[in-house]
Amino acid sequence: MDILETDAYDKRRRRNMSCALLLSLLPFFLSSALYFYLWTPDLVPSVVSAGVKAAPTLLLATVVLSWNGGQSVLGVAGGLIFSAVGDCCLVWPELFIHGMGAFAVAHLLYSVTFLSSRYATYSSSSSSSSSLNRFLHLVLVIVGGAFYIYLFPFLQKAPNSDLLTPGVGIYFVLITMMAALAIRTGQVATLSGSLIFMVSDASLALQVFKVLP
DSSP: HHHHHHHHHHHHHHHHHHHHHHHHHHHHHHHHHHHHHOOOTTOOOOHHHHHHHHHHHHHHHHHHHHHHOOGGGGGGHHHHHHHHHHHHHHHHHGHHHHHHHHHHHHHHHHHHHTSHHHHTTTOOOHHHHHHHHHHHHHHHHHHHHHHHHHHHHHHHHHHTHHHHHHHHHHHHHHHHHHHHHHHHTOOOHHHHHHHHHHHHHHHHHHTTTTTOO
């Protein structure tokens, strides 16, 4: 009877936590919907547009802080805060380099987090998993390197190319390292998030450096 009661209690506790998490994420979902509703390619840069763009990420950082505490400032929450700063900077084209720097710091914080003991518990030591991880790491390096080589001529034509060319190269190294460490965690959600980040940044680069018409 005690075992059954304990099992029922655990189920209720997990269900209550799931409901609480969903409710805490509601402002994030609403602000994201507002951003996609208001966003247009011709949106005039302003403090309001920067706030609307950064709001979802800041609200998500608030959720992480409320669930994980202050220690996450130097982890995922800190990375989200710097990502929000990067989003704000990208609203103004002349602040692109500053935005890239903010996102670079975010990737460093994510990488440090993925190396922590909390994520290490999800890592698998089996030979098959290790082989798959090495293969995925190799794919990331090849794809990232090939994309940078493809982007290189366009970087050379951009204003401030002497700063952008090495800066973008360093950024590619950092985001690739972050994705590689996400693979190490063995968590599908973490890996998916890192890959979406890479695809999003690649798409932005194609637009900013006039690769796409």
